[in-house]
Amino acid sequence: MKTVTIKPGTPWEPTAKERGQKTLNLLIAVAISFVLLYSTGLNGKLGWVAAFFFSYVSVSFIAEYRRAGKPAAQDSLLTSISRFAIFLAIIPIVSILATVVSKGWRGLHWGLFTQDMSEATVNSPIQEGGMLAAIVGTLIMVGLALIFTLPIAILTALYLTEIKGKFARPIRFLVQAMSGVPSIVAGLFILSSIVYPVTGERSGLMGALALSILMIPTVARTAEEVLLLIPNDLREAGLALGATQWRTVAMVVVPAVKSGLVTAVILGVARVIGETAPILLVSGGGDATNLNPVSGPMGSIPFYVWNAFLLGGSEESTQRTWAGLLVLLLWVLILFTIARYISSRSQKR
């Protein structure tokens, strides 16, 4: 008797021949794009990209039309256009990352994290001075802003999704509108409503307040979105067990979206960590490390970058600018990675 061994396969994957055809299409498109580049008025990188786009879309459209007819051709048209859109969207992101990393890494040194700029100027040799004041300032201000934002934003989201009070609609509208408020407006608001009439002094606390104004709508909206994902069944199950609404929310609803709320908070932090304008207006910015949020100017990473760029002019100050940008970018990247990790882990459950 013959034994038939059955192997797992993937018969839906394209065959080698089909893959060859695809590659061929791509090569033909590249060839046509160069022909177009030299035979028409198009020139430069941008001209080539445009020529390649049109030739690739038409080549794959014709190839699919010949292979499988009109519906398949339309399908391939949409596929190639969306691929191209993704390509265009990624260019600036990759370009920014590459530029910042390539120009910034040479400015990195341990002193960045242990020294501040009180003894050095932006034009001093790169080994002198560092970002300690800026990093500490950013941590204090963003941390305080988080403490102010967290209860307000989460409770706002709970009002909109759980209590559904009379004012839910106008408040939802206001929160959405507030997320579009330019950051300089938030800074000016704190400046004119608190700094000038009350404290008379710029400080880290004022910076934190301005950042909270920007952070609250972001966190509240994201938290509302995740709360809306909770099926109503769960709320009813809690209430049917003889719980008050408050206990149902605290013990059933909020634990069920815990990771979503963490994501909301991290997105809020990422939203404000790079803000420069309100910090400049209300926290003053400073070169010396200041641990006291209620008195004296406080620096921040965006302020450090702005300062080095504006007051410099030397090679050292340019290098400081790029190194500062790199450190800021790393912070944001770390936060987004954590957010992605937490939300993907919650989806698995």
Added chain:
Amino acid sequence: MTNNDDLAQNANLEPKPGEKKEMKTQTTPHSLADVASSREVKQPGTKPLGSGLEARGVHAWFGAKHALKDVTLDFAAGTVTALIGPSGCGKSTFLRTLNRMHEFIPTAALAGEVLLGGKDIYASGTDVTKIRLRIGMVFQKPNPFPSMSIGENVLSGLKLSQTKVSNKEDLLEECLVRAGLWNEVKDRLSAHGGSLSGGQQQRLCIARSLAVSPQVLLMDEPCSALDPGSTLRIEDTIRELSETMTIVIVTHNMQQAARVSDYTAFFLSDGGPGEMIEAAPTSRIFSSPQDKRTEDYVTGRFG
């Protein structure tokens, strides 16, 4: 309704003495009637279970839509009552008025009384959380709390309603045993509730509602999302539970109504508000319904 008096009589679910005998002598072509009459009709008031639940002239609205009209129905302590009828006939709405879940739907309105132990649960000044503690509910879709383990799910009602119990371990085991789930989960009580199958999840939800020891358990199509095997397990559970509590179950499955219930109430809507057409001991509903519409429905001629 043309004959409200008849309805009121039917609604009064006391089976007449000697009724069972009558049914046995009856020759009937309906197999459902056989199923139903093979069960012993429970005589109300034979067990000290406290009082049952009584609905008096219950109407329900959603906005301007009159969804349920004038339902009067007694649920004697320790009995199982099935609510049957086609979709949209108001039976689920009626069930939700019995533990005040109806009011969570925006625009909902209500008239009438629901008496638990002789007291109207809608009377002003009533603590609604206490009412829901005494009248538990199992939902159509299994809904274990996602952030809790199996054990935490079962005991969640205690925490949610701030009830204190002396021995949680014993209560946990007792509830799971009564819900017919203990043997399947006793080794993984700290596992995630979502790791169970649909049928197990529904029995977990039943165990969860048992932990706060309700007098009445409302079940809204508890088996509609489950396979036949799980359905039978839950029906066994329902029969065992009816020894100690009053059960009201909404079901689309008439076999199920015949298998588990002592009494059956038939609901129907003719485009207007849903009404209760007939309520009687289950065997009578399936063998000799008084109303033509009930007969059409239970024999599968419509609906």
